Amino acid sequence: xxxxxxxxxxxxxxxxxxxxxxxxxxxxxxxxxxxxxxxxxxxxxxxxxxxxxxxxxxxxxxxxxxxxxxxxxxxxxxxxxxxxxxxxxxxxxxxxxxxxxxxx
Ligand code: SF4
Ligand code: SF4
Numbered sequence: 001x002x003x004x005x006x007x008x009x010x011x012x013x014x015x016x017x018x019x020x021x022x023x024x025x026x027x028x029x030x031x032x033x034x035x036x037x038x039x040x041x042x043x044x045x046x047x048x049x050x051x052x053x054x055x056x057x058x059x060x061x062x063x064x065x066x067x068x069x070x071x072x073x074x075x076x077x078x079x080x081x082x083x084x085x086x087x088x089x090x091x092x093x094x095x096x097x098x099x100x101x102x103x104x
Pocket of ligand 2: 068084
């Protein structure tokens with residue numbers, strides 16, 4: 001039996017590796033890739049915004065009060081925010097990376 005794919009011509013092959021609609025990254029919820037979750041504690045936060053700047057996934061937004069708020073739908077759990085937090089210089093990072101299994 002011939003599979004459907006075998007009957008395709010080049011005109012039928014879906015377009016790949018092309019962003020057809022600029023700005024559509026927000027439609028892709030990548031938080032499901034995470035194995036660790038950054039947990040924020042405000043006790044030592046100096047509201048510098050470095051975590052916001054360093055997050056490679058733009059998963060951190062700053063609240064009106066000046067604190068980071070993590071959008072878990074997009075956070076991939078890389079841990080950069082925990083490492084680059086200004087307070088980590090003093091061994092007091094405001095983020096702790098916690099095994100994602102603990103939230104299930
Ligand atoms: S763990 Fe990585 S992706 Fe998630 S908020 Fe921190 S820097 Fe961004
Ligand atoms: S880098 Fe650390 S101290 Fe600065 S805003 Fe983010 S959590 Fe707060």
